[in-house]
Amino acid sequence: MGKAIIVSAPSGAGKTTIVKHLLKSLPVLEFSVSACSRTRREEETDGKDYYFISGDEFRNRISRDEFVEWQEVYPGSYYGTLKSEMDRIWSLGKAPIFDVDVKGGLNLKKYFGANGLAIFIHPPSIEELENRLRKRGTESPESLEKRLDKAAYELSFADRFDRIVINDNLEVKCREVADLVQCFLNGKTDLNL
Numbered sequence: 001m002g003k004a005i006i007v008s009a010p011s012g013a014g015k016t017t018i019v020k021h022l023l024k025s026l027p028v029l030e031f032s033v034s035a036c037s038r039t040r041r042e043e044e045t046d047g048k049d050y051y052f053i054s055g056d057e058f059r060n061r062i063s064r065d066e067f068v069e070w071q072e073v074y075p076g077s078y079y080g081t082l083k084s085e086m087d088r089i090w091s092l093g094k095a096p097i098f099d100v101d102v103k104g105g106l107n108l109k110k111y112f113g114a115n116g117l118a119i120f121i122h123p124p125s126i127e128e129l130e131n132r133l134r135k136r137g138t139e140s141p142e143s144l145e146k147r148l149d150k151a152a153y154e155l156s157f158a159d160r161f162d163r164i165v166i167n168d169n170l171e172v173k174c175r176e177v178a179d180l181v182q183c184f185l186n187g188k189t190d191l192n193l
Contacts, residue, residue: 002090004112005029005097005181008105009121010151012132014167018121019099021174022181029181030094032085034104035061035070037078041138051082069107074146079104095185102154105161117184119177120161124168126152 005022009015023029035051037058046052053061058078062070070080079101089096098108102120109118123129129151133139139147158164163180167173 002115003095003185004108004116005095005184006100006105006108006112006116006118007098007121007177008100008102008118008161009167010102010123010129010154011147012129012136012151013121013123014132014170014173015121016099017170018165018167018174018177019097022097022178025178026181026185028095028185029097030089030092032081032089032096032098034098034100035067035078035080035082035085037076051085068111069104071101071103071107073101073103081108102157106157109161117163117181118161119180120158120164121173122155122158122164122166123151124166126155 007015007019007022019031023031033047033049033051035053035058037053037055040046040050040052044050044052055076055078058070058080061067061082062080066083067080068083068086070078073079081098081100081104086096098105100108105118105120109116123132126148130144130148133144133147165173165177
């Protein structure tokens with residue numbers, strides 16, 4: 001089994017921006033497209049951002065054991081990594097990089113073991129996380145409250161990841177994570193950069 005990079009964080013902590021930076025700067029990485037049952041946002045593309053499938057289809061695929069990992073993130077809202085996606089990436093001779101929620105990240109770390117580098121992107125504070133989510137303009141007051149409650153819970157799992165990166169300066173943290181990932185992919189075992 002090859003190496004894999006797992007990037008997890010509460011929503012709004014900056015994981016997707018960091019993952020996009022890694023994909024630009026490290027061509028050996030290939031984005032692992034997750035499957036989800038939520039509605040596609042206007043700016044998203046099926047097969048690029050996510051594989052958008054219905055809740056019924058998602059549950060059918062679960063019953064057929066087609067996922068490496070999956071979670072019901074919110075009631076009736078499923079996210080997971082298809083085994084076929086892993087096959088696609090390995091066939092390219094690349095290392096998958098995952099942009100996943102915290103439970104998914106922990107499940108992937110368990111799956112990959114020492115071949116996986118699990119990075120937790122930590123917001124500077126819950127208040128800053130709330131500001132970032134508000135600036136997105138995609139949350140209703142109810143969904144914002146739900147995301148913040150979930151974030152507080154997810155932060156309690158940070159110490160189960162290989163590295164915690166506090167995202168207080170996005171540009172600096174993008175470079176720091178890229179260096180960390182490069183060292184891991186090159187077989188360096190001491191990741192104290």
